Amino acid sequence: MGVVNVTPDSFSDGGRLQGVEGAVSYALALDRAGADILDIGGESTRPGAAPVSAEAELGRVLPVLHTLRPLTPRRISVDTCKPEVARAAVEAGADIWNDVTALGAPGAADLAAELGCEVMLMHMQGEPRTMQAAPQYEDVLAEVCEFLEARAATALTAGVAREKIWLDPGIGFGKTVAHNLALLAGLERIVALGFPVLLGASRKRFIAAVGAGGQLASDRLGGSLAAALAGARAGVAAVRVHDVAETVQALEVQAVIAAGGGFSPAR
Template sequence: MHYQSQQEMPATWRCGRFLFDFHKRKRPIVMGILNATPDSFSDGGKFRSPKDAIAQAERMLADGVDLIDIGGESTRPGAEPVELQEELDRVLPVIGALKDCGVPLSIDTYKSETMRQALHAGVDCVNDIWALRQSGSVEAVLESNDCGIVLMHMQRDPLTMQFNPEYINVIAEVKQFLRGRADLLTSSGIANDRIAIDPGFGFGKSLEHNLNMLTNFAEFSSLGLPVLAGISRKSMIGKITGKDTNERVAASIAGAIMAADRGANIIRVHDVAETVDALKLWEAIQLDGSV
């Protein structure tokens, strides 16, 4: 069953040098996670050197990734902040090597100076867990005429977000926050077709909140913006399956399909090949079985 109507589906998402047309493509965008960090929750340390990160990006490209999200600072629960220069040293060489790889690049950061330098180096999108609430962030994206922007909902901050998160109505409150941030950007002169939203699974949400959001994920499409689902290998999966991060691939794929069925336009994943294959089958079903 497909939960999203054509009326709710955004027409396009402008992402720097690239334009995604959601009326032409049935399958969600697969955003591959590239953590150039020593301490990310799932793959921290695996791609810490630029050489290893670039090799991983090449594997994702071969596996059919649509967008590569490069991060130089872990935002897992309890993560400590990273100094600006260290973050830049981690991500800029990777961006420089991949800027002409054929798919858009995204920078996963909340620091305005990292946004500026990454955009100058060739990224096409800014993916911000703080939804551009940090000083200078809105100004940084205003300096670009066409970069894509992903606004994420987070309660509190990475150090404290999982200390007893509370909502009266998680769906309504997350929607209200994301609508407000998107409206602020459009009122600042940023075109609506550059903005995507992410309800932020695991960022200040309990297991109950996360399952509520996944069950009712189609609600976020009512905002008329592309919606990103980031469920891959997260603790919600671990709590349900009892598996550690490297054993959560199957359940992550199931979550990706559930999100796609409920209108996700972008799915952020660690396991590109498996997700792409699963979504190809999902797409074939949307096309009434005609491949």
């Protein structure tokens, strides 16, 4: 999953994509680099981020969707917690609703069932403005698993088809460095819940606390690749990344090694 932020304030690349043409061009570059899903977001969920109105979010997302949809066969997801934005995005051609609140808004689960789209349910302790103030868990892995199971059950009860539901442990969303590392180490337990898992660890701040350097988000490629490879080994279904070409290369090499190393180069 390649990240296409059409926001002025996202933690890694906010404001970098100028206008609809710039966002679409960037999304198509991620497509060519090997992205299977293009994730378009119009509201930053970085720590401390202020919410934006549905009108503002729609004004950022819809023009990109309308232009991009005819240009690529790739699945497109919309990264939003607002039901009205999700409805408009799916009507404009989005295939997936990627929701950091796990369909927590009133009526969201019923709407997901009505739309018939895939839904990605993420765990977040608190909300973006305050989630990193003092996150606390007795057992982060157990609590995240319990939450995700409960939200999946809510979606199923509302009528969302089981095969349409994804889970996301929410790396960096209301978690300390230790919490993030515990979740990464325990990914197999989340995969064992029986739903496809999305892992979004790309360029997250915990990388700078663990590895050398990385004070700038753009300098966290090595740690991002390590997390993506750990996710692949644990069986996650997708990784949400900023550096698509590099991640595709790393995953391909790991897959060959895991298969025993046999490889015949194409000629």
